[in-house]
Amino acid sequence: MLNVLMLGIGQCGNRILDAVNKESFGGSSKLSKYYSRQKFPSRVETLAINTAVNDLKELKFTSAKDRFHVPNLHGVGANRSIGKQGFWDNRDMIMEEIERRGDFDIAFVMTSASGGTGSSFTPLIIHELRERYKNITVIAVMVLPFREEGSIYLQNAAFSMRDIMEVESDGIILVDNQYLKRLSGDIKTAYDKINDMVAERILFLIESLDSEMLSVTDLGDFKTVMRGGLGMGTLGFYESDKKTTSLTSAIEGSIKPGGLLYPANVYEDAARAMIIIQGSRESLDVDEITKSVEKLSTKIGQVFKGIIIKKGKPKILSVFTLGQVPDLEMLYAQAAQAIQDEKGRKTRAKKQLDDAFAYIEDLEEIY
Amino acid sequence: MRLIYLVVLALLASPILLMPMAAAASDDDDEEDDETTSREFSFRAGEGVKIGDYRVELISVVSVMDGLIEVKVWRRASDFEDWRVMEDHRDANFDEGAERGGLTLTVIDIFDEETVRMRAEYRSDYGYPQKYVTQRAMAPKNLPKLAVQATVDKTDISAGDEVKVTITVTNTGNDTARDIVVQDSPPLPQFRYLAGYPPKIKNQLQPGESDLAVYSMVAVTVGDVNMPVTVARYADSKSTIYSASSPSISIEIKPKRMPNLVLKVDPPGPIKHGGEGTINVTVENKGDASAYRVEVSAEVKSDGNGLEPVKGNLDKSFFEIPPGESEMYSATIKGSRSGSYAINLVASYQGDGEMMQKETGFEVAVLEREHKYLYYLLIVPVLILGFWLFRRYKEYKY
Ligand SMILES: Nc1nc2c(ncn2[C@@H]2O[C@H](COP(=O)(O)OP(=O)(O)OP(=O)(O)O)[C@@H](O)[C@H]2O)c(=O)[nH]1
Numbered sequence: 183m184l185n186v187l188m189l190g191i192g193q194c195g196n197r198i199l200d201a202v203n204k205e206s207f208g209g210s211s212k213l214s215k216y217y218s219r220q221k222f223p224s225r226v227e228t229l230a231i232n233t234a235v236n237d238l239k240e241l242k243f244t245s246a247k248d249r250f251h252v253p254n255l256h257g258v259g260a261n262r263s264i265g266k267q268g269f270w271d272n273r274d275m276i277m278e279e280i281e282r283r284g285d286f287d288i289a290f291v292m293t294s295a296s297g298g299t300g301s302s303f304t305p306l307i308i309h310e311l312r313e314r315y316k317n318i319t320v321i322a323v324m325v326l327p328f329r330e331e332g333s334i335y336l337q338n339a340a341f342s343m344r345d346i347m348e349v350e351s352d353g354i355i356l357v358d359n360q361y362l363k364r365l366s367g368d369i370k371t372a373y374d375k376i377n378d379m380v381a382e383r384i385l386f387l388i389e390s391l392d393s394e395m396l397s398v399t400d401l402g403d404f405k406t407v408m409r410g411g412l413g414m415g416t417l418g419f420y421e422s423d424k425k426t427t428s429l430t431s432a433i434e435g436s437i438k439p440g441g442l443l444y445p446a447n448v449y450e451d452a453a454r455a456m457i458i459i460q461g462s463r464e465s466l467d468v469d470e471i472t473k474s475v476e477k478l479s480t481k482i483g484q485v486f487k488g489i490i491i492k493k494g495k496p497k498i499l500s501v502f503t504l505g506q507v508p509d510l511e512m513l514y515a516q517a518a519q520a521i522q523d524e525k526g527r528k529t530r531a532k533k534q535l536d537d538a539f540a541y542i543e544d545l546e547e548i549y
Numbered sequence: 550m551r552l553i554y555l556v557v558l559a560l561l562a563s564p565i566l567l568m569p570m571a572a573a574a575s576d577d578d579d580e581e582d583d584e585t586t587s588r589e590f591s592f593r594a595g596e597g598v599k600i601g602d603y604r605v606e607l608i609s610v611v612s613v614m615d616g617l618i619e620v621k622v623w624r625r626a627s628d629f630e631d632w633r634v635m636e637d638h639r640d641a642n643f644d645e646g647a648e649r650g651g652l653t654l655t656v657i658d659i660f661d662e663e664t665v666r667m668r669a670e671y672r673s674d675y676g677y678p679q680k681y682v683t684q685r686a687m688a689p690k691n692l693p694k695l696a697v698q699a700t701v702d703k704t705d706i707s708a709g710d711e712v713k714v715t716i717t718v719t720n721t722g723n724d725t726a727r728d729i730v731v732q733d734s735p736p737l738p739q740f741r742y743l744a745g746y747p748p749k750i751k752n753q754l755q756p757g758e759s760d761l762a763v764y765s766m767v768a769v770t771v772g773d774v775n776m777p778v779t780v781a782r783y784a785d786s787k788s789t790i791y792s793a794s795s796p797s798i799s800i801e802i803k804p805k806r807m808p809n810l811v812l813k814v815d816p817p818g819p820i821k822h823g824g825e826g827t828i829n830v831t832v833e834n835k836g837d838a839s840a841y842r843v844e845v846s847a848e849v850k851s852d853g854n855g856l857e858p859v860k861g862n863l864d865k866s867f868f869e870i871p872p873g874e875s876e877m878y879s880a881t882i883k884g885s886r887s888g889s890y891a892i893n894l895v896a897s898y899q900g901d902g903e904m905m906q907k908e909t910g911f912e913v914a915v916l917e918r919e920h921k922y923l924y925y926l927l928i929v930p931v932l933i934l935g936f937w938l939f940r941r942y943k944e945y946k947y
């Protein structure tokens with residue numbers, strides 16, 4: 183059985199973690215925590231970390247002991263420097279809180295790339311995890327901002343992504359708010375929907391790494407997939423609403439743009455992939471699966487396949503890493519532009535102020 | 550009465566004493582007058598004898614023992630009338646005696662209260678004495694006559710009833726009834742005599758007078774009784790003995806009157822555990838006599854601890870319940886333990902000195918306790934659930 187650590191850092195990370203916990207209760211109802219039990223496929227420990235206590239209070243399905251407030255901070259106001267400082271000041275306490283939960287084989291660290299707390303803590307925590315847990319696989323789940331959210335968010339996303347790459351995580355799963363925004367009208371429901379999607383997929387992923395499968399995929403396979411390409415990728419998902427849907431079209435559905443958390447052309451950009459098919463024994467035709475996966479392999483390269491026998495409608499999860507990320511590049515460009523603009527505005531403002539001060543340069547106050 | 554006779558006797562004595570002198574004197578005239586004759590005759594009271602123009606009537610025999618009779622002598626078409634009490638064997642001159650054209654009478658024998666033998670001496674030309682019946686004799690005789698009546702004070706008689714018998718004796722005659730003795734039939738076995746028996750009536754009753762005697766008795770045996778006649782024996786002034794009797798009465802003695810109490814109970818329906826129920830009891834006297842000292846008592850047969858009295862009592866007493874009447878009362882009880890309780894009501898009472906008993910049974914059911922703790926048991930899961938929810942709430946409250 184896998185020991186899984188799930189960390190949600192910053193408001194966005196906390197809320198996705200809460201969605202994971204909610205999903206583990208069976209999902210649907212708000213009151214499920216009162217009558218249901220959390221069911222995880224593996225031993226899963228969840229911990230929400232934040233500098234803002236209000237963000238932690240807002241959570242519903244994460245038990246109180248699984249919420250950690252970094253003392254003496256009231257959010258970092260999207261300032262990653264303050265965030266980093268806050269982590270360093272409280273590092274031991276934070277890490278102790280994690281280490282209390284025992285040994286782990288894999289850790290998912292979930293955060294927004296653009297906020298202050300999550301984006302600054304995550305690279306540092308990943309580093310610390312690497313230091314403290316010898317054989318741990320660390321996956322960062324990074325949520326990219328809406329592009330119109332402002333220059334600081336863009337800038338933070340750009341820098342935090344670079345930080346993450348530098349600390350050598352075992353892989354980054356991208357979630358793009360901008361891309362997923364289309365799923366719902368208002369921001370609040372869009373967030374909830376996105377969080378639920380992420381939670382469902384990650385739990386499915388964990389299950390696929392830790393269950394008796396017909397065709398085995400394991401943590402090693404997953405690591406191999408995540409280390410492919412740029413070391414970052416995303417998750418695709420397809421759930422058949424009809425039993426009649428053919429497995430081939432279901433597998434294809436899981437890698438179509440509509441099912442992805444981050445916009446990508448899997449056939450063009452994917453480096454490695456893993457396809458996990460879950461369904462009842464009679465609905466799963468191994469030959470058909472093998473055929474369609476082989477077909478995929480000819481385009482992508484390496485494709486692992488896993489089959490989970492479980493009653494219910496067929497579900498398919500695709501995990502893949504990308505060899506190229508044009509969208510991210512665009513984000514960096516936007517970020518750079520934003521930084522330039524910010525710089526320009528600041529210089530102009532500084533100049534204006536200096537000019538203004540120039541008027542009184544040689545003067546003294548007279549009373 | 551007797552005094553009168555003595556006076557009359559004294560008056561009579563003087564002429565008798567003077568008679569020898571008068572006779573001596575009249576002896577001188579004998580030669581010039583007709584000679585006398587004497588004749589004997591018997592006659593009864595109320596009868597008269599004609600001798601010439603003289604009439605001799607026997608009024609009565611005053612006393613047979615003393616040899617006294619009363620006679621009336623009168624002469625037709627003249628004022629002469631002489632009432633006299635005569636002593637037997639002594640001559641009595643009437644209208645100056647036979648020597649002087651009158652009568653000389655002598656009582657020879659008195660046979661009884663009615664009949665007398667007499668000798669009359671008179672002038673021989675008066676002829677033979679001739680008998681006739683006097684006016685008086687044709688008049689009714691003075692005799693006492695008693696009427697006897699026996700009456701009972703009620704007609705509807707049951708065994709054990711007291712009956713008063715009134716014996717009334719009335720003298721309906723015109724002479725005093727003497728030596729009256731009433732003889733009631735000897736005591737009848739059908740009755741027990743209480744007081745006044747045997748009945749006693751005055752010794753004498755004047756004409757028109759009446760007397761009564763009352764005695765009471767208790768009817769003992771059931772059946773028809775023919776009360777024999779009551780006889781009164783009495784005598785008239787001449788000690789002649791008569792008797793009179795009452796018409797007989799027949800009495801039907803019905804069976805004894807008895808009270809008959811009937812207990813009616815209106816028990817409550819099943820009582821809830823801890824609830825109350827009212828028992829209504831009616832004691833009705835369906836008999837024909839009062840029931841006295843009625844004591845109703847209740848006895849719970851089964852283990853009675855499960856019933857508690859709340860108001861009123863099933864035990865009750867009444868001094869008297871007259872026939873046809875009823876008494877009602879009620880008692881409220883509380884069922885403190887479930888079960889079926891058999892209750893026996895016993896009414897003991899007195900009717901005519903006899904103790905009687907009636908009883909009736911009924912059941913009161915007390916239902917099973919409504920197990921309230923079952924509801925409390927329900928609370929347990931609710932509490933557990935509440936506790937669970939609260940724990941969950943705490944667990945997820947940050
Ligand atoms: N998908 C998703 N994105 C979110 C959610 N909440 C916030 N974000 C995104 O996260 C970014 C903001 O980062 P937060 O996580 O709020 O910031 P933080 O890590 O809490 O840092 P500070 O608030 O600055 O201390 C924005 O781009 C939001 O669009 C969420 O619930 N779901």
Ligand SMILES: [Mg+2]
Pocket residue numbers: 192193234237257297299
């Ligand atoms: Mg925040």
